Amino acid sequence: MRIAIDAMGGDHAPHSNVEGALAAAREWKDTEIVLVGNEAALTPLLKDRPSNLLVQPASEVIEAEDEPVRAVRRKKDASMVVAGRMVHEGQADAMISAGNTGALMTTGLLVVGRMEGIERPALAPMIPTVDGKGVLALDLGANMDAKPEHLQQYALMGSLYREKVHGLSRPRVGLLNIGTEAGKGNELTKHAYPLLESLSIHFVGNVESRDIMNGVCDVIVCDGFAGNIMLKSIEGTAGTLFSLLKEQFGQSLKTKLAAALMMPQLRNLKSMMDYKEHGGAPLLGLKGLVVKAHGSSDANAIKNAVRQARFAVQNHLVQSISSEISRK
Amino acid sequence: MRIAIDAMGGDHAPHSNVEGALAAAREWKDTEIVLVGNEAALTPLLKDRPSNLLVQPASEVIEAEDEPVRAVRRKKDASMVVAGRMVHEGQADAMISAGNTGALMTTGLLVVGRMEGIERPALAPMIPTVDGKGVLALDLGANMDAKPEHLQQYALMGSLYREKVHGLSRPRVGLLNIGTEAGKGNELTKHAYPLLESLSIHFVGNVESRDIMNGVCDVIVCDGFAGNIMLKSIEGTAGTLFSLLKEQFGQSLKTKLAAALMMPQLRNLKSMMDYKEHGGAPLLGLKGLVVKAHGSSDANAIKNAVRQARFAVQNHLVQSISSEISRK
Numbered sequence: 001m002r003i004a005i006d007a008m009g010g011d012h013a014p015h016s017n018v019e020g021a022l023a024a025a026r027e028w029k030d031t032e033i034v035l036v037g038n039e040a041a042l043t044p045l046l047k048d049r050p051s052n053l054l055v056q057p058a059s060e061v062i063e064a065e066d067e068p069v070r071a072v073r074r075k076k077d078a079s080m081v082v083a084g085r086m087v088h089e090g091q092a093d094a095m096i097s098a099g100n101t102g103a104l105m106t107t108g109l110l111v112v113g114r115m116e117g118i119e120r121p122a123l124a125p126m127i128p129t130v131d132g133k134g135v136l137a138l139d140l141g142a143n144m145d146a147k148p149e150h151l152q153q154y155a156l157m158g159s160l161y162r163e164k165v166h167g168l169s170r171p172r173v174g175l176l177n178i179g180t181e182a183g184k185g186n187e188l189t190k191h192a193y194p195l196l197e198s199l200s201i202h203f204v205g206n207v208e209s210r211d212i213m214n215g216v217c218d219v220i221v222c223d224g225f226a227g228n229i230m231l232k233s234i235e236g237t238a239g240t241l242f243s244l245l246k247e248q249f250g251q252s253l254k255t256k257l258a259a260a261l262m263m264p265q266l267r268n269l270k271s272m273m274d275y276k277e278h279g280g281a282p283l284l285g286l287k288g289l290v291v292k293a294h295g296s297s298d299a300n301a302i303k304n305a306v307r308q309a310r311f312a313v314q315n316h317l318v319q320s321i322s323s324e325i326s327r328k
Numbered sequence: 329m330r331i332a333i334d335a336m337g338g339d340h341a342p343h344s345n346v347e348g349a350l351a352a353a354r355e356w357k358d359t360e361i362v363l364v365g366n367e368a369a370l371t372p373l374l375k376d377r378p379s380n381l382l383v384q385p386a387s388e389v390i391e392a393e394d395e396p397v398r399a400v401r402r403k404k405d406a407s408m409v410v411a412g413r414m415v416h417e418g419q420a421d422a423m424i425s426a427g428n429t430g431a432l433m434t435t436g437l438l439v440v441g442r443m444e445g446i447e448r449p450a451l452a453p454m455i456p457t458v459d460g461k462g463v464l465a466l467d468l469g470a471n472m473d474a475k476p477e478h479l480q481q482y483a484l485m486g487s488l489y490r491e492k493v494h495g496l497s498r499p500r501v502g503l504l505n506i507g508t509e510a511g512k513g514n515e516l517t518k519h520a521y522p523l524l525e526s527l528s529i530h531f532v533g534n535v536e537s538r539d540i541m542n543g544v545c546d547v548i549v550c551d552g553f554a555g556n557i558m559l560k561s562i563e564g565t566a567g568t569l570f571s572l573l574k575e576q577f578g579q580s581l582k583t584k585l586a587a588a589l590m591m592p593q594l595r596n597l598k599s600m601m602d603y604k605e606h607g608g609a610p611l612l613g614l615k616g617l618v619v620k621a622h623g624s625s626d627a628n629a630i631k632n633a634v635r636q637a638r639f640a641v642q643n644h645l646v647q648s649i650s651s652e653i654s655r656k
Contacts, residue, residue: 130568130571130572141506144506144513144514144515145514145515176557178469178472178552178553178556178557178560185472185553186472186473186551186552186553187472187473189553208560208564209556209557209558209560209561209564210560210561210563210564210567211564212561212564213564213565213568214564214568223514224506224514225506225513225514225517225554226553226554226557228506228537229504229506229537229554229557229558229561230537230557230558230561232506232536232537232538233537233538233540233557233558233561233562233565234561234564234565235538236536236537236538236539236540236541236542236562237541237561237562237565237566237569238565238569239538240458240541240542241565241566241569241597241601243458244458244597244600245573245597248590248593248594248596248597249590249593251593254589255589255590255593257586257589258585258586258587258589258590259586261582261583261585261586261589262576262577262583262586262590265576265577265579265583266576268576269569269572269573269576272572273569
């Protein structure tokens with residue numbers, strides 16, 4: 001198995017990416033890790049490298065502020081694009097990047113290529129839940145306007161991902177909606193409901209956004225717009241509450257004492273809410289596996305993304321999605 | 329001025345509604361308060377009533393579990409419907425109900441009637457913000473699928489509401505979106521953006537849901553589906569965090585001590601996040617003013633809804649909306 005890592009993408013590239021790649025190569029001897037990027041920058045960081053860690057040269061870098069489509073089209077030797085080409089050509093089974101999200105989605109579409117039968121690939125991050133298990137949400141921003149048939153494909157892909165990568169049997173798939181009754185929603189969700197019902201997955205019906213964090217389902221299906229609103233509302237509310245709490249704790253000697261007593265619990269709570277802790281987000285519906293690691297990924301996050309990609313490849317995720325889609 | 333109150337709607341009806349009405353009638357002698365409902369149930373609660381508190385008999389009640397459209401059509405003598413009819417016929421300037429939300433929206437449409445030129449009335453609750461000022465969000469569920477022109481009308485109505493009822497000059501109006509740049513969004517928001525720009529309001533552009541609670545705008549415009557997802561994500565996250573916090577505080581003697589030290593601050597924080605504290609939600613775009621009070625309204629909440637309705641009537645909210653809409 002071979003996994004390509006975009007060595008140059010992310011806030012802490014190339015250092016964290018290289019460190020994460022080294023740790024992964026040392027842990028999984030059966031896996032070839034290919035760092036894609038500027039050789040001159042990478043070589044000094046790679047003294048003492050294991051034999052299953054390789055370098056694939058790429059002279060350009062897509063920056064965070066680059067316009068995605070233009071960057072992917074013009075920078076043909078960018079580390080992200082070269083990694084995508086390796087997946088397209090079968091030289092790698094999966095690729096991981098912590099770089100520009102829009103550019104990675106474009107790389108997925110234009111370089112790796114859509115899976116036959118899939119109209120819209122979907123970005124599928126994990127949202128934290130109280131029970132610590134998380135819920136896979138898709139689509140979270142790859143496509144703003146979805147048709148009912150797209151939501152149906154998201155449901156199928158999300159269910160297979162939770163099964164193949166996280167080992168869940170019969171993952172519970174919910175449809176993000178404004179009420180739990182079957183007839184509820186906008187035109188999109190009303191039409192998507194019977195399509196999801198018709199699949200041979202464990203569809204648990206409509207799920208309201210207020211229940212997401214209580215772990216009522218393993219996969220939540222939505223269009224990219226609604227998904228973005230949900231994710232950022234959760235993020236924003238959690239962030240706001242933590243800063244308010246911090247402010248309140250700082251108000252007096254008494255509250256400062258309380259803060260000191262509570263510190264380990266508060267840290268726990270904060271990390272529980274941190275969706276970055278849940279690893280990379282797969283981009284599903286492509287000819288190969290593409291994983292978006294968080295922009296602020298450290299070495300451990302990169303290594304975790306490799307772990308995730310390994311599971312997916314070992315368990316034939318892409319082939320399973322493809323055969324389910326073609327059966328329909 | 330005359331304000332009708334649905335005496336029978338809400339979790340604490342008729343007691344809280346009557347108490348709130350009594351308090352309002354005593355405070356505002358220039359305002360006639362009309363309690364609409366079952367006379368036999370109301371009379372015993374109304375010993376010692378001020379002369380500006382009246383009763384309008386209505387023999388039926390719409391229940392929380394009633395199907396909205398059917399209930400409004402069949403229960404022609406329901407307290408909510410009778411109050412709506414009073415507004416329609418000019419016997420009241422505004423109505424307030426803490427009853428079934430769907431039925432109240434239906435009463436607005438079928439009994440009170442749409443304002444000429446308005447395609448879709450909108451429900452506009454306040455969402456809490458860190459600075460305590462709140463943001464008026466519309467539409468929050470009256471219409472699931474909106475057209476760009478509807479969002480334009482929401483923007484105009486929301487801006488006028490904040491100006492006339494809350495006394496803000498040039499309220500900042502934002503469009504709920506997935507990014508702040510002008511070209512972002514789905515088909516709906518992309519087309520709505522220039523329409524909002526063309527209005528003579530203070531349009532501040534796209535606003536992301538993660539920034540809502542930071543008070544970056546006074547009015548946030550969205551379709552009912554996205555609005556519902558946003559509101560319930562905020563509610564759900566806040567609720568989840570508070571229960572997690574409670575759990576953490578209960579873990580040991582040390583954390584229990586911390587909780588005791590922090591109690592006043594935690595109560596503060598919780599009430600700051602409670603959107604019920606922000607009063608009733610107007611249903612905008614009707615021929616008269618309809619205010620939806622929260623289902624769990626106590627007497628104080630009912631009195632606050634009267635205060636709100638008084639401001640709106642005194643400052644000619646409905647007439648202002650009507651003249652702005654007809655000018656376009």
